[in-house]
Amino acid sequence: MIPYTKQWIQDSDIQQVCQTLGADFLTTGPQVERFEASLCKLTGAGHAVACSSGTTALHLACMALGISSDDIGLTSPNSFLASANCIELCGGKADFVDIDPDTLCMDTRALAQYCSNHPLPRVVIPVDFAGTPADLPAIQNLARKYGFSVIEDAAHAIGSVYTHGGRTFQCGSCAHTDLAVFSFHPAKTITCGEGGAVMTNDDHLADILRSLRNHGMVRPGNLTPAGKDTDLHGPWYYEMHTLSSNFRITDFQCALGNSQLRHIEQFRDLRQRIVRTYNRAFKDDGRLILPPKALAENACPHLYPIRFNRGSRVRKRVYQGLLDQGISCQVHYIPIYLQPYYQKKYAYTQGKCPEAEIYYASTLSLPLFAALTRDQVNHVITTVKSLV
Ligand SMILES: Cc1ncc(COP(=O)(O)O)c(C=O)c1O
Numbered sequence: 001m002i003p004y005t006k007q008w009i010q011d012s013d014i015q016q017v018c019q020t021l022g023a024d025f026l027t028t029g030p031q032v033e034r035f036e037a038s039l040c041k042l043t044g045a046g047h048a049v050a051c052s053s054g055t056t057a058l059h060l061a062c063m064a065l066g067i068s069s070d071d072i073g074l075t076s077p078n079s080f081l082a083s084a085n086c087i088e089l090c091g092g093k094a095d096f097v098d099i100d101p102d103t104l105c106m107d108t109r110a111l112a113q114y115c116s117n118h119p120l121p122r123v124v125i126p127v128d129f130a131g132t133p134a135d136l137p138a139i140q141n142l143a144r145k146y147g148f149s150v151i152e153d154a155a156h157a158i159g160s161v162y163t164h165g166g167r168t169f170q171c172g173s174c175a176h177t178d179l180a181v182f183s184f185h186p187a188k189t190i191t192c193g194e195g196g197a198v199m200t201n202d203d204h205l206a207d208i209l210r211s212l213r214n215h216g217m218v219r220p221g222n223l224t225p226a227g228k229d230t231d232l233h234g235p236w237y238y239e240m241h242t243l244s245s246n247f248r249i250t251d252f253q254c255a256l257g258n259s260q261l262r263h264i265e266q267f268r269d270l271r272q273r274i275v276r277t278y279n280r281a282f283k284d285d286g287r288l289i290l291p292p293k294a295l296a297e298n299a300c301p302h303l304y305p306i307r308f309n310r311g312s313r314v315r316k317r318v319y320q321g322l323l324d325q326g327i328s329c330q331v332h333y334i335p336i337y338l339q340p341y342y343q344k345k346y347a348y349t350q351g352k353c354p355e356a357e358i359y360y361a362s363t364l365s366l367p368l369f370a371a372l373t374r375d376q377v378n379h380v381i382t383t384v385k386s387l388v
Contacts (some may be wrong), residue, residue, distance in 0.1 A: 002327045004379065008267070008371040013259040020255035027250045028214075035254035036197070038261050043172040044157075045180070045199040047206035051213055051247040054155040054183025057196035058086035061151045062123065062178045062245055064198070064208045067092045070124035074114065075153070076106045077356040078132075079127040083153045084336045092122065093346070096337050098353035103292050104305070105134040107355070108142065115146045123149045128157035128171050130332070130365075131189075131271075131299035132292045135166045138177035145340040150176070154199075155183035155376060158190060159268045159300030164235035171354055174201045184253075189267050189370075190260035192253040216242035263370075268300040272371040274377055275301045278366065281381040282306065287314075287388050289362075304368040306384075312346055312361040312386060319364055321387035327380055330365045 032050050039048035045283035050285050073087030077096040084094035097114050100107040106126045115121070124143065126134035126284050129314060136152060143150050157171035164176070165189055173185040174362075181200075182188075184195035200211050210243045211218055216241050217238050275296045289307035308314040331376075335356040350357065366380055 001049075002367050002376050003369070004330045004367045005187040006369045007191045008263075008369065008370060009256075012262075013027050013256055016255045017199050017252050018257040023251070025251050027248055029110055029131045029251040030114075031251035031254040031258065032249060034263075035150070035192075035257045037183070038258055039172070039197055039199065042261065042264070043170040043174075043180075043199060043339070044148050045172060045352055046071060046201040046203070047199065047209075049198045049200075049206060049209040049213060050249045050257075051196050051198065052249050053183055053194050054188075054196040055082040055086070055182070056247045057198045058082050058125070058151070058153065058248050059089050060209055060212050061181055061198050062086045062090045062092070062210050063244065064205050065123055065149050065151075065180070067269070069319065072119060073123040073125060074111070074121045075125040076127045076129065077337055077353045078129055078333050078359060079336060080155070080333060081339065082155075082370075083125055083335060084245065084342070087123065087125070087205060087287070091306035093241045094333070094336075094342070095121070095346075096348075096353055096356075097124075097329065098355045099129075099359065101223050101355050101359065103132055103135070103294065104129045104359060105132055106139070110136040111139065112142055115142060115148075120146050121148045123151060124152050125151045125157075127153040127317050128160060128302040130291060130295060130305055131160050131301040133154050133157060133162040133299065134293045135161065140176040147201045149178045152177045152180035155188065155196075156302035157300065158182050158188070158284075162294075166374070170264060172199045178202060179205065184257055187302075189259065189271065189302060190264055191256040192249065192260075195249050195253050195257055202370070211350045212242065212244040213247045214244075215246060216240045264300070267370040269366060270294050270372075272296060273299045274368055274372055275304055278304055278306070278381065279373075282384075285385070301307035303365045303369060305332060305363045305365045307359070307362045309362070315362055315364050318387045322380075322383055325379075325383045327367060328384060331360070331363060332365050333360065335360055345363045 035050035067090035071092035
């Protein structure tokens, strides 16, 4: 069976994890700090706060911004549930802005329109779908105009870059956003098993994130006057200033993440090569629509979403046919607002974001991962062509 995605764990990764298992710290130790420093080095962001998943990274980011019951948060419907649920988990209301069919990311014109005729959002969470960077500079311009914060959901996009004003920026650099998040689930380009990180250039937000990651406890320098009573208290003393939970990641997960990060250039090249091979094979077939152009250029591709001109019936047939031939694939994504939770709570209905719905009806993500062999890629190509 060819999976649609798979991690690539090498001997060097296993060695790093085993060494950490024998070390003094299994959690909250030096590997976490090393991983955070590596993420900062890769992206150019000032701070990385590693945590237990991409989902908890989004939750922490919304908590750090103080999202609460009066707040509206906007995201792309073409994403995993977590991009919207983080707003709801903080008590806010998740709403959705349609996608641009060329990039499959949030349509910035639709965002501008939303801001001009709805109550303003507190936060906007653009998603770098499949590894294609969302238009972060345009979203930053709107953020300045309308006063909202921006969290880049870069769960798909570690290693992707975009250019603006003649300069190149890494996804997750926070050059045009307040915060960014990564996921290190095994389906992603690099993995910790489970894991995530919040990136920021804001020292204050970074302090809040570190505290929220660990039950809202504060550092010794930030104690209340009562906490400074040295007769009663001592070095053991801790204070909790905000309600939070345990969002921590272990040292052995970060050891894996660190080791995987060393391969990111190689993983990016291999993924791009597969995308280019698929593109060459499918580009002249009028029945197929290729993924966004950026995927083969400046992205570190996470998914290869192909679309079928003749829609959902063909998609279903190809999906089943591939499975019968030992090829697994997936569909990314069902528009989030069509989930019963959202429909019931906000009466969101079919037709809310037409482009996301048109896209969902015809898309299929073909296998894409660094260890996919040339023969496997060719098998996928010939099978898709024969089925379509
Ligand atoms: C766009 C997006 N955001 C967030 C997440 C959540 O990441 P995790 O699975 O690490 O919790 C995912 C996971 O698939 C995702 O695809």
